[in-house]
Amino acid sequence: MSSAAVWMMVVAIGTVWGGLVAAVIYLARHPEEPDD
């Protein structure tokens, strides 16, 4: 693999999977409220 391809693969995985991890952490920090 060329270095450009490796770099772009890392960027793609980092942004998309990183986004997923960040979204899950954000959700976990805001617990579900019970309905009244």
Place this chain on the structure above:
Amino acid sequence: MGSSSGQTEQRRETFSGRSAFIFAAIGSAVGLGNIWRFPYIAYTNGGGAFIIPYLVALLTAGIPLLFLFYAVGHRFRGSPPMAFRRLHPKAEMLGWWQVLVCFVITLYYAAIIGWAISYTGFSLSQAWGNDPGGFLMKQYLQVSDVTTVGFDFVPGVLVPLLVVWVATIAVLALGVQGGIARLSMIFMPLLFLMFGVLVVFALFLPGASAGLDALFTPNWSKLTDSSIWIAAYGQIFFSLSVGFGIMITYASYLKKKTDLTSSALVVGFANSAFELLAGIGVFSALGFMALQAGKPVSEVAASGIGLAFIGFPTIISEAPFGTLLGVLFFASLVFAGFTSIVSLLEVTVSAVKDKLGLGRVTATLVVGVPSAVLSMVLFGTTTSLNLLDVTDAFINSFGIVVVALTVVLTLSVGLNALPVLRNHLNEVSSFKVGRRWQAVVAGVTPIILGYTLINSLQQRLREGYNDMPGWFVGTFGWGVVISIIVLAWLLAKLAWSPNSALGQPDVDGQPVAGPILDDKLDAGRFGLPAGSAGGKS
């Protein structure tokens, strides 16, 4: 329980919590397209450079549209026809249009899952021998030489198709939490695990690095080409299943206090995370295939049915541990497809259930059994492949795109519903949205969808479709997408059953949100006192 009006009170089903909803929504979004469409779209649209328009599309269209449809479903607590009927007395037709788009897709989507079930079994013996293409067309599908609709059934296709329908009906009969959510909470982790194993396995195949090189080498010059931006928005749009009622339906089953936007962020990123994983797995395997054939990756790269049912069998026959690779790949297609078809059929089931005031099991059978029969009659025969091809192409280009465009324009420009929906999102969610959200929903989406529609229209009117006969394309392409609009209009004219939940309060006994009406335009027309219109808060 009877209400004061003598109606049977329908207590709306709910997901047990937001995790159940998130798994179900990911199960719906992650489907066949993630596995067989995304890798090729990324490869042909700039490779590594595609990630930029792709992320922009996710953030400016995919996730904002998830917010929009979650808000509609959650605020108006209904299947698309009921949610739109409650949103505005004249908007019910939009809901039925979405339902009918889902209904048509369900009919042929079931067939492809049936093929994947067969191929999971074929992987064990590598039944396709050394000619996967011939095996698919001649032995398995027994494709007719004539492009028509016939009734020569193919038992090998019909039996797995029946299995898919029985399983789908069974899951839906078990209800929102016991069926849909439970299925997704088991199948989604399993799918990520199976595909993860497949990717690790594919990465160790000889030639995998050449495949990844082809997929990720950036072609930066393509970024100035509008076509890759359209491709990125198209991929995000189709992949997330936004715009044709699924997310409205699922969000209607959420408890009243649910963090909608934060849930949508998880769903949007999880869908993309899976398709990126699929891209890595598929192109590693294609790199191996290219090495074996002594060809460049560009000559073996493919998408769709050709990739799954011809390309992968070729790889499976040649790869070490090919049987394992085959079972993992086709079982992943089955798992991804099954959670999606459950969501597609649920849209129709919930619409009929709401309109007629039926119970869960009755509504599932009333919708599921005729759908299964129709699906098997049309797609269990020797003429199924061309029919599937033309229906899929037209329902995507002119069904999903047109209904989504119409709905977004109606909600934004027509009814000015976005401020109310934004307030609703912010009342229940921790991740707040502002005017920028309204701007991208009302601005970006219609432009991209409109441009895509005009392009597709020009191409189809100029070229027809794949040299298929005019009558065939006219009936099963144009005919289907036009007739569902007429049918949606007729269904919206039908009276709601007295047993329907339309006029009933929400699960907590509180009234469901009032319609979004324009005080000046609508209050008089619908006999409401000025200022009572619920939308301008």
